[in-house]
Amino acid sequence: MAANVRLLENRWDDGYAAGLDEPGKLLYRSNLLGADKRITNYGGGNTSAKVMETDPLTGGKVKVLWVKGSGGDVGTIKLDGFATLYQDKLESLKSIYKGVEDEDRMVGFLPHCTFNLNGRAASIDTPLHGFVPFTHVDHMHPDAIIAIAASKNSKELTQQIFGEEIGWLPWRRPGFQLGLDLEAFVKANPNAKGVVLESHGLFTWANDAKACYELTLEIINKAIVWFAEKTEGKTIFGGAVTQSLPVAERRAIAARLMPEIRGRIGREERKLGHFDDQDAVLEFVNSRDLRPLGALGTSCPDHFLRTKIRPLIVDFDPAKPDVDAIVASLDKALEDYRADYARYYNDCKHDNSPAMRDANPVIFLVPGVGLLSFARDKATARIASEFYVNAINVMRGASTVSEYQGLPEQEAFDIEYWLLEEA
Ligand SMILES: [Zn+2]
Structure with missing residues (x-):
């Protein structure tokens, strides 16, 4: 391994997590991820979990998407920073979606899916989480992954570094269509654990909160190590043409x-x-x-x-x-x-x-x-x-x-x- 590589450390505490319910574990994972700016930039990225809740309307059990709402930062988010949506209502929006020209209209339907009168607005990234058919989803903006995503041959680099484990999707603005693209990718690649989004960042998923956290770290660490090896001894930015003043x-x-x-x-x-x-x-x-x-x-x-x-x-x-x-x-x-x-x-x-x-x-x-x-x-x-x-x-x-x-x-x-x- 190249010298001076500082890897992300696993900070998950099983003892602490054992006392948490699923929204509590989502919050815990989010705060851990957001605490290191190498994992995601300030205010960037979001996390989610699909949780069974008691429906206040019927008293029956219903699946609810908890996803970081508009604004805020995953590092300092509290439970009230998450939007909550009926998963089945969110899914039902697919039946009225008319295609990519129709994306902006779909944003207006998100408040109609609100669970339990939660006032936190759902962000444009909500369908990206809702349509991935796994319980836990992390979306992060790590510098090491964006460096891959912003490379001209980012698809080849992604395959070279991660093999079949992590897929790649071409650039598309976050919104309803990108959510559908992610869902289609997961269905076509059931063994994949995530995707690099071109010019954007990383999605990872798992059916357990801790596994999702550890996967996110593992994938970013792989990219950190790969870059350390590939850039060691290389001329950076074409070399220096001016010198720093004292x-x-x-x-x-x-x-x-x-x-x-x-x-x-x-x-x-x-x-x-x-x-x-x-x-x-x-x-x-x-x-x-x-x-x-x-x-x-x-x-x-x-x-x-x-x-x-x-x-x-x-x-x-x-x-x-x-x-x-x-x-x-x-x-x-x-x-x-x-x-x-x-x-x-x-x-x-x-x-x-x-x-x-x-x-x-x-x-x-x-x-x-x-x-x-x-x-x-x-x-x-x-x-x-x-x-x-x-x-x-x-x-x-x-x-x-x-x-x-x-x-x-x-x-x-x-x-x-x-x-x-x-x-
Ligand atoms: Zn993003």
């Missing part, structure tokens, strides 16, 4: 840039900033492939809303550190960024799309210095930078073993503006 200089430049950027992007909405210069960020901002990879955009759907598809890459040579020149160039760089964002919006919008959101960049990358991120509050700015670090990890893996592939703009737009509506 830490004190990096911080001083970030501190100087912070108010200059805030003043320019915070005219309509006040913005706060966050600075990150961890090694993974510096390796990327100093690399030859910074601009071409940055331009391809992030890949996992969750990233678009948090980071926008693309960062703004600041023109700066740390060998001749002229910060006044950066400041002088900011107006033009921002104007170009906003013009490109407006072009993207206009190229991709539909008749019923929400209005264009703030066109300013969220992520600023500075060679030799690091990453600055901006949002309406400090926590959101920090989370945006965490998400971009996820994207860097994904691009690092994919571009080293294959060719990294972002999502087509139209797909990214449909996700960004769909999630915007949901939020």
Whole structure:
């Protein structure tokens, strides 16, 4: 095994779990999974269990889908963060579904399936869980799996790493049709334990809560080990073309840039900033492939809303550190960024799309210095930078073993503006 591989640890405590009912075990598993950001990014992914409950209407037993609802994070979710739906009502929606053009209409039917007056809204991922014919389903966004999913030959890589154990489905926006695709996959491949979704993430399933948790860890660990072996000794991101400045200089430049950027992007909405210069960020901002990879955009759907598809890459040579020149160039760089964002919006919008959101960049990358991120509050700015670090990890893996592939703009737009509506 390659050196320095840090595997995910199994943290399941049988003694603790023995005292839990099925929703309690689902909650326990979710919190364990969400506690490690290598398993899923903040707010990303969801978990579910199909549980027999007493129907308040009839007193009889009925199968209920417990699935993480809209919003929240699996790491900190509580029981009230799960939506609950009658499994048979959810299944019955298949009889009124008219095909992929009809997907958005189906979302409106989910509240009709609510069990026990639960006010937690069901998310667009609900059919993905409901239609997999296993009791427990995990959907995670691990960097190591998304790196496979965002590789040009992701289907071959998935087969090479996992064999028949894990299947592969081509990119499709989460929704009713993807739920049906998953169900069809499981029926055609009864021995498969999960699938990699292209440009997206991982699904795994089992009929026992602990087995599902352990399977999810096992599959991610397999990918972590595979990447460690495949990338060991390889040139990453085309190699370094600039060198990091000493830490004190990096911080001083970030501190100087912070108010200059805030003043320019915070005219309509006040913005706060966050600075990150961890090694993974510096390796990327100093690399030859910074601009071409940055331009391809992030890949996992969750990233678009948090980071926008693309960062703004600041023109700066740390060998001749002229910060006044950066400041002088900011107006033009921002104007170009906003013009490109407006072009993207206009190229991709539909008749019923929400209005264009703030066109300013969220992520600023500075060679030799690091990453600055901006949002309406400090926590959101920090989370945006965490998400971009996820994207860097994904691009690092994919571009080293294959060719990294972002999502087509139209797909990214449909996700960004769909999630915007949901939020
Ligand atoms: Zn997802």
